[in-house]
Amino acid sequence: MALCVVPLTGPALHAALDDLAALRIAVFREYPYLYDGTLDYEQGYLRLFAKSRDGVIVAARDNGEIVGCATGSALATQHGSLQAPFRDAGYNPGEIFYCGESVLLPQYRGQGIGHIFFEEREKHARAKGYKISAFCAVVRASDHPARPAGYRPLDAFWQSRGYRKAPGMIARLSWKDIGAASATDKPMQFWLKDL
Numbered sequence: 786m787a788l789c790v791v792p793l794t795g796p797a798l799h800a801a802l803d804d805l806a807a808l809r810i811a812v813f814r815e816y817p818y819l820y821d822g823t824l825d826y827e828q829g830y831l832r833l834f835a836k837s838r839d840g841v842i843v844a845a846r847d848n849g850e851i852v853g854c855a856t857g858s859a860l861a862t863q864h865g866s867l868q869a870p871f872r873d874a875g876y877n878p879g880e881i882f883y884c885g886e887s888v889l890l891p892q893y894r895g896q897g898i899g900h901i902f903f904e905e906r907e908k909h910a911r912a913k914g915y916k917i918s919a920f921c922a923v924v925r926a927s928d929h930p931a932r933p934a935g936y937r938p939l940d941a942f943w944q945s946r947g948y949r950k951a952p953g954m955i956a957r958l959s960w961k962d963i964g965a966a967s968a969t970d971k972p973m974q975f976w977l978k979d980l
């Protein structure tokens with residue numbers, strides 16, 4: 786397999802948006818996101834992402850085909866519900882680089898691509914002058930019925946990359962879980978790292 790991982794900005798970022806939508810829908814169906822994604826929602830989300838300041842998509846390609854993506858952009862051009870925990874905690878959203886999703890098809894995991902996804906986004910953020918990198922992850926009950934038997938949380942990975950859970954900094958995002966009748970709010974815990 787000819788695997789490569791490269792950051793995309795500008796027109797190359799725009800060209801990767803459809804692949805990002807497909808990857809988000811496929812990968813986020815799994816626990817813990819259980820996201821019952823629709824192309825309608827994805828198109829709205831991606832339109833916003835395409836307009837975000839300092840946006841980057843780090844794409845993993847296998848023989849040219851995108852098999853994984855990680856996104857990032859200025860927090861200040863993200864949805865207000867993502868900025869609110871920072872304002873409440875006294876941060877200037879302008880100093881924060883927001884790392885969005887990291888999605889990689891299961892057969893490509895465990896080879897260090899997740900590490901490269903962070904390295905590339907943090908390099909981009911430092912070059913743009915950001916002081917803090919942040920991302921958020923869904924909080925699910927540890928006894929959630931859909932949790933697979935061998936599930937390994939990613940907390941240890943995030944800690945090894947220098948991120949720390951920010952107490953009380955929790956955004957609320959809404960989506961429909963697979964099998965649910967309607968969308969429900971989910972708590973999204975922020976993790977922060979000084980760049």
Ligand SMILES: CC(C)(COP(=O)(O)OP(=O)(O)OC[C@H]1O[C@@H](n2cnc3c(N)ncnc32)[C@H](O)[C@@H]1OP(=O)(O)O)[C@@H](O)C(=O)NCCC(=O)NCCS
Pocket residue numbers: 812813817885886887888889890893894895896897898899900901922936937938939941942945
């Ligand atoms: C997050 C994700 C992109 C990481 O990709 P990856 O290429 O497998 O990550 P890496 O190979 O760089 O491994 C990173 C760390 O994850 C851990 N890890 C490896 N395999 C794992 C597994 N099956 N389950 C949990 N953690 C695992 C290891 O601790 C590893 O750290 P180490 O190299 O210091 O030992 C991938 O797991 C994924 O797509 N997950 C589903 C979507 C998701 O939850 N995204 C995060 C929130 S947006």
